[in-house]
Amino acid sequence: MQYVLESSLRESGSHTRITAQLIQVKDQTHLWSQDYDYLAKDILNVQDDVAKAVAREIRLRLSSQQQADLARSRPVNPEAFDAYLQGYYFFQRNTDKDTDMAAKYFERATQLDPSYALAWVGLSRVRNWQANIGLIPAEKGQRLAREAVERALALNPNLAEAHTQMGRIKGQVDFDWAGADASIQRAIALEPGDPDIVLAAASRQPRSATLTKLFRWPPSC
Numbered sequence: 001m002q003y004v005l006e007s008s009l010r011e012s013g014s015h016t017r018i019t020a021q022l023i024q025v026k027d028q029t030h031l032w033s034q035d036y037d038y039l040a041k042d043i044l045n046v047q048d049d050v051a052k053a054v055a056r057e058i059r060l061r062l063s064s065q066q067q068a069d070l071a072r073s074r075p076v077n078p079e080a081f082d083a084y085l086q087g088y089y090f091f092q093r094n095t096d097k098d099t100d101m102a103a104k105y106f107e108r109a110t111q112l113d114p115s116y117a118l119a120w121v122g123l124s125r126v127r128n129w130q131a132n133i134g135l136i137p138a139e140k141g142q143r144l145a146r147e148a149v150e151r152a153l154a155l156n157p158n159l160a161e162a163h164t165q166m167g168r169i170k171g172q173v174d175f176d177w178a179g180a181d182a183s184i185q186r187a188i189a190l191e192p193g194d195p196d197i198v199l200a201a202a203s204r205q206p207r208s209a210t211l212t213k214l215f216r217w218p219p220s221c
Contacts, residue, residue: 005050014040014078020050040078080113087122096135102126110148117156124148124165128172142173160191 021033087105109119131141167183
């Protein structure tokens with residue numbers, strides 16, 4: 001890893017300010033920083049602006065698909081976005097109680113904005129994890145996880161996180177190693193620098209070169 005992007009977020013009413021800074025790992029040099037002020041409903045545009053700025057700073061060449069994705073506006077319901085962040089927070093805490101809270105928040109995000117593909121990915125992840133650790137019946141959890149990620153892919157076929165989650169399900173539930181590998185490869189093609197995708201947990205016993213490099217145990221869902 002050569003660079004780290006740090007950010008902080010402050011909210012005031014309906015406005016959000018994000019401060020982003022790019023740091024070179026080898027000597028902790030601050031290469032660039034920028035403040036972004038947005039209405040809460042336009043929060044996803046911040047991700048696009050930051051991605052473009054960082055790409056310029058470290059002179060990355062974006063593919064035509066990536067450029068098209070960055071140029072495409074993706075409005076989101078502010079309440080749904082907040083529910084998604086809450087779900088993500090509780091999911092990372094990795095306790096049974098917090099996992100149940102994460103499921104409630106991800107469900108709320110999808111109810112508030114049924115077109116919010118990333119929220120469906122979050123719901124798929126938490127359902128799969130609940131099934132893995134016995135919080136809900138395995139068959140039910142796996143079915144719900146599959147339905148949620150399929151919904152995400154239908155809403156946004158170019159969402160790398162959705163392809164990563166589909167790879168998890170194909171590996172853990174279907175034991176379809178070739179299919180899991182293909183899904184992960186698609187995710188990498190869409191977001192080659194995303195550390196969450198590179199470090200995605202998907203199978204206890206990976207069976208291909210790509211899976212061996214990218215999956216770890218225990219699976220995060």
